Amino acid sequence: MSLIDTLAGxxxxxxxxxxxxxxxxxxxxxxxxxxxxxxxxxLMLRRMSLAGDAISHAILPGAAIGYxxxxxxxxxxxxxxxxAGIAVALAAGGVARNSVIKEDTSLATFYLMSLSAGVLIxxxxxxxxxxxxxxFGSVLALDNDxxxxxxxxxxxxxxxxxxxxxxxxxxxxxxSHLSRISRLSPLAHYGFMVxxxxxxxxxxxxxxxxxxxxxxxxxxxxARLWVDHIVPLILTAVLIAFxxxxxxxxxxxxxxxxxxxxxxxxLGGLYLLSMAIGPLGPWWNRLRPRWHFER
Amino acid sequence: MSALIRxxxxxxxxxxxxxxxxxxGEIVAGSLLAIVGPNGAGKSxxxxxxxxxxxxxxxxxxxxxxxxxxxxxxxxxxxxDGSFPIAIYDFVAMGLxxxxxxxxxxxxxxxxxxxxxxxxxxxxxxxxxxxGQLSGGQLQRARFARxxxxxxxxxxxxxPYGAIDANTVRDLAALVRRWxxxxxxxxxxxxxxAQVRQDYPETLLxxxxxxxxxxxxEVLSEAxxxxxxxLAEAHGELPGAAxxxxxxxxxxxxxxx
Numbered sequence: 001m002s003l004i005d006t007l008a009g010x011x012x013x014x015x016x017x018x019x020x021x022x023x024x025x026x027x028x029x030x031x032x033x034x035x036x037x038x039x040x041x042x043l044m045l046r047r048m049s050l051a052g053d054a055i056s057h058a059i060l061p062g063a064a065i066g067y068x069x070x071x072x073x074x075x076x077x078x079x080x081x082x083x084a085g086i087a088v089a090l091a092a093g094g095v096a097r098n099s100v101i102k103e104d105t106s107l108a109t110f111y112l113m114s115l116s117a118g119v120l121i122x123x124x125x126x127x128x129x130x131x132x133x134x135x136f137g138s139v140l141a142l143d144n145d146x147x148x149x150x151x152x153x154x155x156x157x158x159x160x161x162x163x164x165x166x167x168x169x170x171x172x173x174x175x176s177h178l179s180r181i182s183r184l185s186p187l188a189h190y191g192f193m194v195x196x197x198x199x200x201x202x203x204x205x206x207x208x209x210x211x212x213x214x215x216x217x218x219x220x221x222x223a224r225l226w227v228d229h230i231v232p233l234i235l236t237a238v239l240i241a242f243x244x245x246x247x248x249x250x251x252x253x254x255x256x257x258x259x260x261x262x263x264x265x266x267l268g269g270l271y272l273l274s275m276a277i278g279p280l281g282p283w284w285n286r287l288r289p290r291w292h293f294e295r
Numbered sequence: 296m297s298a299l300i301r302x303x304x305x306x307x308x309x310x311x312x313x314x315x316x317x318x319x320g321e322i323v324a325g326s327l328l329a330i331v332g333p334n335g336a337g338k339s340x341x342x343x344x345x346x347x348x349x350x351x352x353x354x355x356x357x358x359x360x361x362x363x364x365x366x367x368x369x370x371x372x373x374x375x376d377g378s379f380p381i382a383i384y385d386f387v388a389m390g391l392x393x394x395x396x397x398x399x400x401x402x403x404x405x406x407x408x409x410x411x412x413x414x415x416x417x418x419x420x421x422x423x424x425x426x427g428q429l430s431g432g433q434l435q436r437a438r439f440a441r442x443x444x445x446x447x448x449x450x451x452x453x454x455p456y457g458a459i460d461a462n463t464v465r466d467l468a469a470l471v472r473r474w475x476x477x478x479x480x481x482x483x484x485x486x487x488x489a490q491v492r493q494d495y496p497e498t499l500l501x502x503x504x505x506x507x508x509x510x511x512x513e514v515l516s517e518a519x520x521x522x523x524x525x526l527a528e529a530h531g532e533l534p535g536a537a538x539x540x541x542x543x544x545x546x547x548x549x550x551x552x
Contacts, residue, residue, distance in 0.1 A: 176374035
């Protein structure tokens with residue numbers, strides 16, 4: 001009996017051996033875990049989790065215009081989403097800096113307009129199936145081109161974070177200090193926003209516009225309850241993201257659930273578990289013996 | 296000694312409202328200068344003008360032989376996100392930015408310098424502790440360690456001893472004196488006149504404009520302090536504005552009178 005045959009008998013592995021679409025979904029999730037999740041860690045640390053959610057909604061009208069022009073074309077929807085996401089991130093930041101409107105409100109106004117415009121554009125020409133595709137993604141239908149795109153985005157993110165870790169860390173931790181000592185401060189800020197947008201577009205293809213940010217924020221928040229240093233935090237978040245994706249895909253296969261929500265809900269479950277037993281969670285210190293008060 | 300900073304009719308302010316008026320003069324290299332004055336006198340504004348965070352409304356600041364990004368500047372309000380998961384070691388290491396930038400790795404000599412800086416502020420043994428677990432005084436020591444690594448010829452300190460204990464103040468004040476002994480120019484905004492008299496040979500008394508500048512003993516005269524208080528009141532600050540913390544009691548009596 002060959003190794004493949006042995007593995008095919010294991011319930012945790014057999015779906016990925018038997019079905020190509022499951023292997024592709026797993027590869028897509030691995031790419032998102034390696035690329036999008038580290039960016040999600042910095043979004044969380046910059047207190048921009050909701051901003052990430054807002055930008056993920058904001059890419060919809062661009063993707064919808066791409067769809068209007070070329071149908072469900074990967075390239076057209078990616079390009080449209082990229083332009084719309086960056087435009088909204090810049091516009092929201094510009095309004096916040098130059099008016100009395102704060103950044104959270106500014107992002108909310110833009111994302112509400114973007115989401116409704118995107119749904120409207122797709123409804124004008126597409127079917128309900130197309131609308132469901134862009135809203136909830138199609139992780140089980142990733143083709144070679146989509147996988148290549150997710151892999152490219154993940155590679156860009158890994159290279160950028162590895163090379164620019166010091167820059168990104170200082171920009172998050174003490175942005176005023178960075179702007180005083182270096183002219184790279186705008187590069188750090190806008191470069192990071194571009195990384196956010198491209199990873200949200202990657203997440204959009206797999207998990208849809210409504211849940212793309214899930215694989216960025218949930219593993220990051222879960223990892224934060226275990227680790228108190230930046231590099232271990234990123235690695236833990238990646239591990240949680242991939243474990244949650246794997247479990248979500250298996251749940252989706254065996255219980256016949258929609259794959260995207262199953263992945264995001266599993267990640268949510270890991271977050272709640274971390275909250276319950278993580279050493280930096282609210283319960284850990286209460287359950288630990290109070291050595292200080294013992295004789 | 297040559298001038299390190301020149302003020303040419305410098306006016307600084309916010310939203311077109313001046314906070315420092317028509318400042319002239321120069322600060323020579325190697326000075327140890329205290330800036331004192333009532334709240335709202337423009338002390339922090341002047342430091343922001345020197346580092347280029349505020350553009351002058353009129354006139355200009357000229358830096359001689361030093362780039363703005365190489366100035367070591369300790370702000371009054373810490374802008375550090377205390378919840379960020381970064382260890383003291385990595386936080387202090389950011390002080391080497393001018394030498395290593397964003398991308399170069401630290402060599403053995405650099406790592407030794409980081410450890411020395413941490414030891415110099417008395418934080419040895421806490422290198423791996425996240426900054427979020429530090430007390431206010433320990434975080435201030437870590438900020439000073441980062442300044443040490445910046446190795447700048449010009450150090451600006453904006454009320455560096457607020458809300459920290461006497462031992463920490465003593466240690467950090469000794470560090471400031473050592474910087475000056477090494478030939479660095481140190482400009483420090485302070486409210487504690489006893490400390491200014493003890494450590495700073497030269498003082499600038501501000502009250503939106505220069506009230507007096509020169510030897511500390513002469514600048515901190517009763518007449519100058521009264522004049523600073525009157526100017527602060529004239530410029531719309533609170534009636535009875537105190538120039539330093541030790542004057543608060545006197546100001547209260549003045550108001551009751």
